[in-house]
């Protein structure tokens with residue numbers, strides 16, 4: 001299986017040259033999806049932000065009930081995709097599952113729970129369905145399965161889709177027709193079911209006639225499809241050698257009403273199952289079928305290019321006034337290998353020039369951290385490394401763009417440099433704070449922004465737009481809040497005045513910051529309150 005994985009990663013690497021040309025920073029959707037996919041957690045977020053990958057518990061069954069989180073995520077994605085209709089190009093992986101959980105075909109507390117595992121990650125760029133799809137990639141690789149190539153750009157449905165998820169009591173003719181409608185032929189159906197049922201199992205509350213009730217420590221009483229929690233072909237070999245514990249094969253007491261896996265697996269005389277008994281065939285088949293499963297979207301949705309690991313990944317960029325009369329540029333830069341004694345520096349140009357008039361526009365990393373995730377490791381990057389910069393920038397000359405020198409080689413975002421669009425309005429992340437009113441017990445955040453003092457006479461308005469999850473289907477603009485001059489709390493410095501506003505009774509959210517100055521609107525978008533230190 002590891003050989004196959006190496007081949008898959010070579011395949012992915014071969015695609016890289018074209019993608020490097022296509023990619024240009026900033027690309028908010030790609031940048032964020034890449035960060036979540038390869039680092040597991042959104043850029044710069046502290047401990048209280050949920051770590052997407054860590055939720056999988058290293059593919060180990062959850063201690064108190066034996067549940068496989070990886071299985072929950074894979075089943076969730078399949079049940080969402082299952083309402084695709086190839087005949088009219090509607091439905092597919094579109095997050096409509098959230099609106100369909102009360103249907104019998106979606107029985108299971110695992111689906112209700114999986115819904116909440118994903119809820120922290122969508123924002124105004126990232127759809128909930130992109131996160132469901134990413135869950136399949138992360139769950140599969142975390143459990144030792146193949147690398148499933150990933151694209152973004154899915155669009156969330158606003159309404160429930162048609163019924164159409166197969167249930168175990170149906171006939172093989174029904175299954176073949178259901179999978180045809182989803183876009184998969186009979187052989188692919190067998191593969192997809194075997195790949196899905198290599199993890200997880202059948203639960204007592206959902207199928208009490210198959211699974212006996214549990215005991216106190218295992219209330220849900222899950223009977224696993226095969227004897228290993230990993231993403232492997234044991235589901236196939238145990239089926240073929242007659243040792244399977246898969247209740248959807250064996251049934252109970254000779255009753256095969258719910259033996260859907262037996263009907264599916266044997267429907268071509270076991271030919272496909274015999275092929276899948278090869279670990280290489282199993283891994284490659286599951287990789288390609290899962291890719292097609294997560295890319296099954298309505299015809300009017302266009303997915304992005306493949307999101308491969310960026311060789312130079314810039315993130316967490318924040319320019320803001322420091323406390324010593326200068327500006328500070330914070331950012332991280334990730335490389336895919338951890339070469340020892342690497343010489344690395346950050347460089348920048350004056351705001352109104354392409355050069356550095358003071359001759360003092362460079363900085364070195366403050367520290368570095370090795371980044372190791374199952375997906376990066378599977379792609380041959382077991383020790384990616386992330387450098388943190390906190391560069392002092394002259395407040396008089398400011399900054400227009402930055403770039404890196406890595407062992408004497410310039411990395412400048414394909415020639416343009418990494419452009420800082422504007423320095424008129426900046427989020428002062430470190431002056432912002434979490435707050436708790438001692439009287440009303442209202443909690444929330446004090447948001448502080450810096451606006452150039454030279455623009456103060458023409459500053460018409462400073463405000464933020466907040467985005468939150470408001471409906472079952474997604475993240476929307478929820479409020480607009482004006483910031484007012486707050487020089488009593490925050491004395492002007494580095495040529496900037498500070499504006500503030502209280503955001504009360506909110507959980508963490510993302511926001512866009514704006515200032516209207518002399519009739520022109522400046523913006524710093526997609527800031528995240530997770531970045532604010534908790535008092």
Ligand code: HEM
Nearest residue numbers: 071075078108110166167168192196200201202203206260
């Ligand atoms: C004929 C088609 C299928 C039928 C009839 C079927 C039926 C079932 C049933 C009855 C369960 C037990 C659910 C519970 O206890 O709540 C189950 C679990 C599961 N199914 Fe399927 N399934 C089918 C296809 C698929 C496919 C195509 C996938 C994914 C590619 C998939 C992924 C899963 C997973 C991962 C679980 C375990 C969930 C857990 O342990 O929480 N299934 N399936």
Ligand SMILES: *[C@@H]1O[C@H](CO)[C@@H](O)[C@H](O)[C@H]1NC(C)=O
Nearest residue numbers: 066214215216217218221222
């Ligand atoms: C409870 O159920 C689990 C899983 O089926 C089993 O391993 C364990 O032995 C059971 N404990 C008792 C006291 O029956």
Ligand SMILES: *[C@@H]1O[C@H](CO)[C@@H](O)[C@H](O)[C@H]1NC(C)=O
Nearest residue numbers: 169208209210255256257258
């Ligand atoms: C077989 O199982 C099905 C589904 O659990 C059930 O409805 C049916 O009554 C059972 N048949 C017999 C003969 O026990």
Ligand SMILES: *[C@@H]1O[C@H](CO)[C@@H](O)[C@H](O)[C@H]1NC(C)=O
Nearest residue numbers: 239240241242266268269270
């Ligand atoms: C397929 O394999 C299963 C499990 O070994 C066996 O019960 C069944 O008879 C086989 N079917 C055919 C058509 O070979």
Ligand SMILES: *[C@@H]1O[C@H](CO)[C@@H](O)[C@H](O)[C@H]1NC(C)=O
Nearest residue numbers: 272275276280281282284285
């Ligand atoms: C797996 O084996 C089947 C049957 O020999 C073959 O049709 C299929 O192409 C193989 N799949 C992969 C990915 O090797």
Ligand SMILES: *[C@@H]1O[C@H](CO)[C@@H](O)[C@H](O)[C@H]1NC(C)=O
Nearest residue numbers: 090155158298299300301302
């Ligand atoms: C795609 O088509 C569906 C159904 O016609 C429509 O509801 C949806 O808004 C369309 N989505 C996009 C992204 O155009």
Ligand SMILES: *[C@@H]1O[C@H](CO)[C@@H](O)[C@H](O)[C@H]1NC(C)=O
Nearest residue numbers: 366367368369370388389390
């Ligand atoms: C590197 O510096 C950043 C910013 O000061 C800090 O958050 C991070 O924990 C540091 N990492 C290590 C490994 O010291």
Ligand SMILES: *[C@@H]1O[C@H](CO)[C@@H](O)[C@H](O)[C@H]1NC(C)=O
Nearest residue numbers: 351352395396397398399454
């Ligand atoms: C850049 O030039 C503009 C227009 O001349 C001026 O208003 C601004 O203060 C300059 N900024 C810096 C940082 O020198």
Ligand SMILES: *[C@@H]1O[C@H](CO)[C@@H](O)[C@H](O)[C@H]1NC(C)=O
Nearest residue numbers: 318320328330390428429430
């Ligand atoms: C920039 O990073 C430094 C060092 O970690 C930190 O002390 C400071 O608060 C950060 N500033 C902003 C605006 O994030």
Ligand SMILES: *[C@@H]1O[C@H](CO)[C@@H](O)[C@H](O)[C@H]1NC(C)=O
Nearest residue numbers: 460461462463480481482483
């Ligand atoms: C915010 O400020 C603008 C411009 O001054 C004003 O029109 C608007 O009513 C204010 N909004 C709120 C909610 O106070």
Ligand SMILES: *[C@@H]1O[C@H](CO)[C@@H](O)[C@H](O)[C@H]1NC(C)=O
Nearest residue numbers: 456485486487488489491492
């Ligand atoms: C704050 O700004 C106002 C308006 O510009 C000014 O009148 C006041 O003196 C300033 N206060 C401080 C403490 O700087």
